[in-house]
Structures are given as C-alpha cells and as structure tokens.
Amino acid sequence: MEIVIGVCASVLTVVLVVVLLALLKTLRQATMAIDEAKRTMSELRAEVVQVSQDARSVIQHTDAVTQDIRDKMKELDALFGSVREIGHATYALTSAVRQTATGVAAKVKKAGAAVTPAAPQPPENRKEQATVAAIADGVASAIRIWSKLRQNYTS
Incomplete structure (x- = not known):
C-alpha cells in the first residue's frame, strides 16, 4: 500500500x-x-488628441473663412446699393432725354407744318431747321441704342 500511495503522490506531483x-x-x-x-490604448489616445487638434484647426479656419465671406458680402451689399442708385439715376436721365427729344421733335414738326410750300424759306431758316432735325434724329437714335443696350444687359 505504501507503493500505491507513493505512486499516487508521484502522479499527483x-x-x-x-x-x-x-x-x-x-x-x-x-x-x-x-x-x-x-500600447494600443496609448496609441489611440495619441491619435484622438491629434484628431481633436486637427478638428479645432479646421473649425478655426472655417470661422475665419466665414468671417471673410461675411465681410465681402457686406462690401458687395454696398456695391449693389451703389449700382442700384446708378440705375435709378440713369433711368431718370433717360426719361429726361426722352422727354426733351419728344419736345424737340414736336417743335420740329410744328416748325415744318408752319412753313408753307408756296413761300420760299430763307437759307438761314433752312439751315436752322436742318440742324434741329439732325439733332432730333441723333437724340432719338441715341435713345433707341441706349434702350437696346439696357435690354441686352438686364436680360
């Protein structure tokens, strides 16, 4: 039995x-x-810090770009306001020239109707009438050209 216990103790050991x-x-x-x-956690921590810094940099850059865009939009608002005022002034000027041309054309027609064909006109009156007619034609042509140009640029 001692042998069995010894073998068991040896096997157990x-x-x-x-x-x-x-x-x-x-x-x-x-x-x-x-x-x-x-090691992986420390690498991840370092990468998260880097990504966080990059995100902050992008946000700061975006803020700077946004502010720049706002400033330029304010400048453009002022410019468009000036262009609008120039347009109004041009419209007023065009209207005044149109009215003047209409008045001149009416005077030329009236002067032409007042002249009777039987009575010969002195050369001075013919020159004046020709000059007034040429001016009226020039003004009317200028108004037509201006209107066409304005239509082309606004369309």
Whole structure:
C-alpha cells in the first residue's frame, strides 16, 4: 500500500507541475495581451488628441473663412446699393432725354407744318431747321441704342 500511495503522490506531483506550467503559460499570454492593450490604448489616445487638434484647426479656419465671406458680402451689399442708385439715376436721365427729344421733335414738326410750300424759306431758316432735325434724329437714335443696350444687359 505504501507503493500505491507513493505512486499516487508521484502522479499527483507530476499533474500539479503540469497544471502549474499551463497556468504560468496562460498568465504570460494574459500579461502580453494586457501589455498589447495598453500600447494600443496609448496609441489611440495619441491619435484622438491629434484628431481633436486637427478638428479645432479646421473649425478655426472655417470661422475665419466665414468671417471673410461675411465681410465681402457686406462690401458687395454696398456695391449693389451703389449700382442700384446708378440705375435709378440713369433711368431718370433717360426719361429726361426722352422727354426733351419728344419736345424737340414736336417743335420740329410744328416748325415744318408752319412753313408753307408756296413761300420760299430763307437759307438761314433752312439751315436752322436742318440742324434741329439732325439733332432730333441723333437724340432719338441715341435713345433707341441706349434702350437696346439696357435690354441686352438686364436680360
């Protein structure tokens, strides 16, 4: 019986050593896994910090661009206001020239109707009438050209 107890004790010792070796190997693998996890976490932390800094930089740049756009829009608002005022002034000027041309044309027609064909006109009156007629034609042509140009640019 002593032999059986000795053999059992020897087998138990061998089994205990094998279990301890397996446990030691598992602990080493667990330690390596934990070290790898620590290394990965520190790398992730560094990358998150870098991404955060990049995001802040992008936001600051976007804010600067947005402010620049706002400033330029304010400048354009002033410019468009000036263009609108110039348009109103041009319209008023065109209306005044149109009325003047209409008045001149009416006077030319009236002067032409007042002249009777039987009575010869002095050369001075003919020159004056020709000059007034030429001016009226020039003004009317200028108004037509201006109207066409304005229509082309507003369309």
